[in-house]
Amino acid sequence: xxxxxxxxxxxxxxxxxxxxxxxxxxxxxxxxxxxxxxxxxxxxxxxxxxxxxxxxxxxxxxxxxxxxxxxxxxxxxxxxxxxxxxxxxxxxxxxxxxxxxxxxxxxxxxxxxxxxxxxxxxxxxxxxxxxxxxxxxxxxxxxxxxxxxxxxxxxxxxxxxxxxxxxxxxxxxxxxxxxxxxxxxxxxxxxxxxxxxxxxxxxxxxxxxxxxxxxxxxxxxxxxxxxxxxxxxxxxxxxxxxxxxxxxxxxxxxxxxxxxxxxxxxxxxxxxxxxxxx
Numbered sequence: 001x002x003x004x005x006x007x008x009x010x011x012x013x014x015x016x017x018x019x020x021x022x023x024x025x026x027x028x029x030x031x032x033x034x035x036x037x038x039x040x041x042x043x044x045x046x047x048x049x050x051x052x053x054x055x056x057x058x059x060x061x062x063x064x065x066x067x068x069x070x071x072x073x074x075x076x077x078x079x080x081x082x083x084x085x086x087x088x089x090x091x092x093x094x095x096x097x098x099x100x101x102x103x104x105x106x107x108x109x110x111x112x113x114x115x116x117x118x119x120x121x122x123x124x125x126x127x128x129x130x131x132x133x134x135x136x137x138x139x140x141x142x143x144x145x146x147x148x149x150x151x152x153x154x155x156x157x158x159x160x161x162x163x164x165x166x167x168x169x170x171x172x173x174x175x176x177x178x179x180x181x182x183x184x185x186x187x188x189x190x191x192x193x194x195x196x197x198x199x200x201x202x203x204x205x206x207x208x209x210x211x212x213x214x215x216x217x218x219x220x221x222x223x224x225x226x227x228x229x230x231x232x233x234x235x236x237x238x239x240x241x242x243x244x245x246x247x248x249x250x251x252x253x254x255x256x257x258x259x260x261x262x263x264x265x266x267x268x269x270x271x272x273x274x275x276x277x278x
Contacts, residue, residue: 007037024050024057031063040067058087062097069100077104095121099131106134114138126154136168145175163192167199170206179206197227205236216240231257235266247273 014030027050034043044067050060061084068076081101089097098121105114115138122131132151139148152169159165166189173182186203189196200223207216217240223233234257241250251274257266 024054024060028060056083058084065100074104074107099128103131103134106138111138111141115142126158129159145172148172163189167202170202174202174206179209182206195226197223197230201230201233208236208240213240213243229260231260231263235263242273
């Protein structure tokens with residue numbers, strides 16, 4: 001990291017370069033200096049100058065994309081990463097642009113493109129944990145549960161204190177019908193927080209699928225005590241109540257689960273058990 005004196009000297013050099021020749025390269029170099037010292041408005045002004053001279057100048061588009069990413073302006077991230085990626089970039093820069101564009105497109109719900117960008121951009125990289133979490137979520141949404149699980153296994157190794165990684169890993173194991181493995185992973189999460197409602201919901205589902213119905217009911221009740229509006233937990237409790245023949249209460253759970261946005265299979269369960277619909 002540069003000292004204050006070194007930063008000042010560097011900015012003097014950037015200023016001299018702009019005074020000597022105001023080009024896209026010199027504007028961008030000074031913008032980078034402003035950006036790294038936290039003077040973002042000055043950086044943006046210089047970048048606008050650089051891009052006014054050459055809208056396809058890759059370093060300016062890269063830094064402009066970084067600024068947009070910093071300010072969570074996802075449409076601008078896509079715009080400027082598109083421009084940067086239309087040029088020949090070094091591998092590290094290309095990876096950075098793909099990962100930023102992938103996260104921006106995920107935020108914009110352009111999921112198919114986001115998944116492709118993050119998959120290519122991250123490759124075997126494990127240094128960008130937020131991007132890895134987005135990739136795991138996109139794999140899950142695309143029904144690629146094994147791929148999501150692989151990313152989450154890496155996240156658990158890299159960030160073992162993050163309970164969400166363990167919970168999501170258990171969820172993907174449930175999706176793969178590896179219920180005993182899911183239970184082991186979810187117990188690791190519960191060691192960190194024994195009352196975490198999503199983890200408890202995932203555990204209840206695994207217990208139910210292995211026909212440990214009483215334990216499953218106890219666990220899902222524990223989950224719903226903390227979060228009564230989790231549609232996945234409501235669906236699990238409904239199925240357990242159906243197994244006991246308690247259709248009225250089961251249908252109450254399913255109706256609420258549907259109103260909350262539903263979980264997979266809720267509509268079918270309502271049709272089969274609740275007179276065709278509620």
